[in-house]
Amino acid sequence: MLKISDGKIGIREFVALILFAVGTKATDTTPDLLIFPGKNAAWMISLFSFLFMLVPILLLLRLIKKHNKGLTDLTFMLAGKRFGTFIVLVLFAIMLSGLLITSRSYIDIVNTMYYQKTPISFLYLLLVATSCMIAKRGFETIGRTAWLMFGWIHIAGILLVIFLWDEINWGFLFPIAGPGFMDIITNGAAYSTIFFELFLLATMFPFIRSYKEFRIASWIGFVLSAAWVTLLTMLYTVVFDFPPVETINFPYHQLARIASVGPITHLESIFLGFWIISAAIHFAIILYLVAYLFARMLRIDEFEPLLLPFGGLTLFLGMFPDNIVSLNFYREALFKFGSGVILALPLLYWILDIWKGRKKNNAEQTA
Amino acid sequence: MGQRERQTHTPLTDHLQSNIDTLQSIFSYPKNKSFVLRELFVPTIQRNCAVIYLDGTTDINAIENHIIEPLIQTLAAESAQMENPEEDEASTLINHVLATLRITKETTIEAVAERMVNGFAILLTQGSLYALSLEATGFEGRSVSVPEIEQSIKGPKEAFVESMAVNRSLVRKSLRTPHLICEELTVGQISKQTVSVMYMNNIADKELVQNIKDRIEQIKSDAILNISILEQHIEERPYSLFPTVLATERPDRACAFLMEGHVVLLMNNSPTSIVTPVTFWSLFHTGEDQYLRWPEGNFLRVLRLLAILIALFTPSIYVAVSNFHVEMLPTDLMLAIAATRERVPFSSILEVIFMEITFEILRESAVRVPSVVGPSIGIVGTLILGTAAVDANLVSPILVVIVAITGLSSFTIPGVSLNFAVRLLRFCMLLSAVMIGFYGIALFVAFLLAYLVSLKSFGVPFLSPMAPHQPSSKDMILRPPLWKQWLRPFSVSPKDKVRTKKPEGNN
Numbered sequence: 064m065l066k067i068s069d070g071k072i073g074i075r076e077f078v079a080l081i082l083f084a085v086g087t088k089a090t091d092t093t094p095d096l097l098i099f100p101g102k103n104a105a106w107m108i109s110l111f112s113f114l115f116m117l118v119p120i121l122l123l124l125r126l127i128k129k130h131n132k133g134l135t136d137l138t139f140m141l142a143g144k145r146f147g148t149f150i151v152l153v154l155f156a157i158m159l160s161g162l163l164i165t166s167r168s169y170i171d172i173v174n175t176m177y178y179q180k181t182p183i184s185f186l187y188l189l190l191v192a193t194s195c196m197i198a199k200r201g202f203e204t205i206g207r208t209a210w211l212m213f214g215w216i217h218i219a220g221i222l223l224v225i226f227l228w229d230e231i232n233w234g235f236l237f238p239i240a241g242p243g244f245m246d247i248i249t250n251g252a253a254y255s256t257i258f259f260e261l262f263l264l265a266t267m268f269p270f271i272r273s274y275k276e277f278r279i280a281s282w283i284g285f286v287l288s289a290a291w292v293t294l295l296t297m298l299y300t301v302v303f304d305f306p307p308v309e310t311i312n313f314p315y316h317q318l319a320r321i322a323s324v325g326p327i328t329h330l331e332s333i334f335l336g337f338w339i340i341s342a343a344i345h346f347a348i349i350l351y352l353v354a355y356l357f358a359r360m361l362r363i364d365e366f367e368p369l370l371l372p373f374g375g376l377t378l379f380l381g382m383f384p385d386n387i388v389s390l391n392f393y394r395e396a397l398f399k400f401g402s403g404v405i406l407a408l409p410l411l412y413w414i415l416d417i418w419k420g421r422k423k424n425n426a427e428q429t430a
Numbered sequence: 431m432g433q434r435e436r437q438t439h440t441p442l443t444d445h446l447q448s449n450i451d452t453l454q455s456i457f458s459y460p461k462n463k464s465f466v467l468r469e470l471f472v473p474t475i476q477r478n479c480a481v482i483y484l485d486g487t488t489d490i491n492a493i494e495n496h497i498i499e500p501l502i503q504t505l506a507a508e509s510a511q512m513e514n515p516e517e518d519e520a521s522t523l524i525n526h527v528l529a530t531l532r533i534t535k536e537t538t539i540e541a542v543a544e545r546m547v548n549g550f551a552i553l554l555t556q557g558s559l560y561a562l563s564l565e566a567t568g569f570e571g572r573s574v575s576v577p578e579i580e581q582s583i584k585g586p587k588e589a590f591v592e593s594m595a596v597n598r599s600l601v602r603k604s605l606r607t608p609h610l611i612c613e614e615l616t617v618g619q620i621s622k623q624t625v626s627v628m629y630m631n632n633i634a635d636k637e638l639v640q641n642i643k644d645r646i647e648q649i650k651s652d653a654i655l656n657i658s659i660l661e662q663h664i665e666e667r668p669y670s671l672f673p674t675v676l677a678t679e680r681p682d683r684a685c686a687f688l689m690e691g692h693v694v695l696l697m698n699n700s701p702t703s704i705v706t707p708v709t710f711w712s713l714f715h716t717g718e719d720q721y722l723r724w725p726e727g728n729f730l731r732v733l734r735l736l737a738i739l740i741a742l743f744t745p746s747i748y749v750a751v752s753n754f755h756v757e758m759l760p761t762d763l764m765l766a767i768a769a770t771r772e773r774v775p776f777s778s779i780l781e782v783i784f785m786e787i788t789f790e791i792l793r794e795s796a797v798r799v800p801s802v803v804g805p806s807i808g809i810v811g812t813l814i815l816g817t818a819a820v821d822a823n824l825v826s827p828i829l830v831v832i833v834a835i836t837g838l839s840s841f842t843i844p845g846v847s848l849n850f851a852v853r854l855l856r857f858c859m860l861l862s863a864v865m866i867g868f869y870g871i872a873l874f875v876a877f878l879l880a881y882l883v884s885l886k887s888f889g890v891p892f893l894s895p896m897a898p899h900q901p902s903s904k905d906m907i908l909r910p911p912l913w914k915q916w917l918r919p920f921s922v923s924p925k926d927k928v929r930t931k932k933p934e935g936n937n
Contacts, residue, residue: 075899193873197880204884207897332755332868339872
């Protein structure tokens with residue numbers, strides 16, 4: 064009877080996980096990074112990133128199907144023990160620094176926009192502690208919590224658009240290509256890291272009920288989160304116009320400030336609420352992935368006790384950067400490096416797979 | 431442990447007087463006036479016998495008419511005609527003389543004593559190595575009356591009473607099917623009580639039933655006096671704010687749960703039954719939701735959800751808005767609140783905590799107060815705490831409104847357990863709001879959701895079939911019309927997942 068609590072998740076939960084791991088980026092400082100090079104066509108950058116990621120994701124799905132293994136197991140199998148460990152180390156390092164930088168930037172947003180007088184360390188502690196507690200309850204719980212909030216987040220997002228409808232001027236989107244298509248396309252490649260978490264969630268393949276569910280969920284999650292990032296970035300442009308949008312640091316929160324319904328003109332606290340809930344789930348996922356990758360790298364079976372130390376580490380290291388400006392600088396560098404890694408890795412795996420296959424065939428033929 | 435568990439088995443002897451002496455010493459006879467002994471000569475078998483019972487547990491009329499009278503008045507000659515040489519004395523008595531329905535043979539003193547405390551009369555016979563226990567149970571109890579906690583407008587108005595036999599009959603009356611199984615387990619090491627485990631053997635999952643039975647059998651306690659105590663022994667998370675079993679006093683609800691594959695436990699001395707496993711939805715629903723027509727039932731559901739949210743969040747939102755997010759309020763309202771708070775010397779946080787605690791005290795006193803002085807509570811509550819506290823500038827008027835709507839909303843939450851959970855969570859929520867406004871509330875909600883999702887009741891996730899998603903009739907926040915509820919909730923893994931055939935036509 065306990066079939067339903069076997070620790071595995073299905074399509075719905077996995078889609079929600081991807082949305083919370085990737086889609087949340089539309090509401091943090093990621094659009095800032097996109098708007099800087101993309102100007103008024105920033106929304107197209109994420110669209111092109113999506114297109115660029117299609118091939119790697121296809122390759123990865125194909126490899127996962129062929130070997131029926133998650134990302135890390137696949138890495139060890141194809142790249143061997145030493146090189147595999149190195150690759151996982153790189154992924155882990157990107158993920159951990161991403162966790163540090165992003166979490167700190169979330170706290171900076173909260174601090175600047177809502178709680179100027181509250182110490183950053185206190186805000187940070189609360190967020191990391193909550194994420195730790197959620198992550199500690201296991202992957203299944205994170206997935207189900209994400210699924211529970213899935214509908215509400217969509218309702219909140221749609222409400223935001225409705226409340227802002229009067230402020231929208233579609234003319235702000237033109238000239239359509241912004242700085243020119245070449246710029247957009249190259250930046251699209253450079254910012255493929257937006258989907259880094261989607262890529263890394265493939266590590267969790269063993270926790271999904273079947274390959275079919277994994278594949279369907281990955282595609283739905285991929286398209287959905289790309290749609291949200293693109294739509295929200297577009298919304299920032301059509302509401303604020305370019306260039307003003309470039310000078311706005313936290314467009315989602317500024318949007319929430321503008322949103323109004325009837326006599327209540329300030330709804331940002333409601334949207335802050337939804338945003339904080341998604342942030343807590345977002346970091347729970349990232350924290351879980353970081354701990355899992357670390358454990359896989361060192362081949363430790365028990366990784367849930369690692370969550371608390373990693374939470375503490377995030378808190379400790381996250382306190383170092385001075386402010387959001389330096390964070391954005393780190394973040395941009397990380398994005399560009401990460402993009403290279405996720406665009407190249409599946410290709411590398413694919414080549415390795417063919418090479419190994421040939422070697423095996425040769426060996427069989429000679430034998 | 432071992433000493434308590436080890437049960438001694440003293441066999442009965444064939445000497446009548448020595449058996450009587452042993453039993454008398456167990457029940458401390460001359461001191462204990464409940465022990466009743468009636469010695470008689472039974473002509474049918476030409477032996478001396480003794481009828482023993484405990485006063486207060488038996489129905490005296492039944493003993494006189496169905497046991498003693500036939501024993502004395504049936505003549506040997508009558509039974510001699512029917513005599514079967516292969517029969518022993520006991521079988522002769524059972525087959526030709528005794529008129530009680532349930533008769534068992536007991537061979538040990540302990541078994542006899544246990545039978546006696548459960549309302550059986552014991553017939554000891556000279557020269558026989560066993561005793562006959564004859565059912566003559568007659569405990570005093572009240573008759574079936576209307577439900578007092580879970581009232582309904584349209585539904586049946588019978589409630590469980592303190593007698594397990596009556597309660598079982600109330601369930602059987604609604605579910606007339608041979609598939610309804612009633613198993614009996616014994617709990618308690620000193621005072622042994624029977625627990626009835628009821629389930630539908632064609633619907634309830636076998637492992638689930640076994641799991642619950644194991645849990646009951648594992649209880650190590652000297653006495654489980656009633657089902658509320660049993661509930662706390664079998665629940666999974668004793669420290670959790672959320673219950674993992676549901677107590678209901680309505681036989682119709684118990685039957686509805688049985689038909690979904692849940693297990694219902696009944697005990698003597700308990701006017702409630704407990705249903706397990708439960709999900710959040712079973713705590714959230716009432717029987718009325720299904721009895722009323724679709725629009726009416728759903729209206730109540732939405733109202734109830736709203737009430738739960740109001741009861742949970744209003745005080746904390748007030749604190750958050752008035753302390754951290756003042757800009758949220760329309761200017762006029764903000765000024766109005768500020769004007770009323772002008773003369774109040776306390777911070778709004780202190781005010782809220784003060785009023786909330788006062789309200790809880792008021793509520794508890796209304797439950798405990800003898801009903802004769804009950805009305806005075808209303809006067810004290812409304813006049814002194816409402817009007818006078820505002821006049822004395824202890825609290826602002828808006829706060830009275832907030833506490834009143836919170837309190838009122840919390841009364842609509844069905845079931846004692848969920849009610850308490852919401853009331854207690856309200857204070858946790860208040861604490862996070864006091865600490866850091868909406869940021870704290872949101873983080874607490876995120877944690878609460880994760881906690882609720884990971885909570886399980888006998889292996890069934892608390893928020894299923896919503897998260898994790900399971901096929902069901904979607905009877906969660908809203909309910910579909912009855913003819914669309916053709917699926918049983920898969921979360922309790924019913925053997926038979928379908929109530930009726932899938933309705934055809936436009937749905």
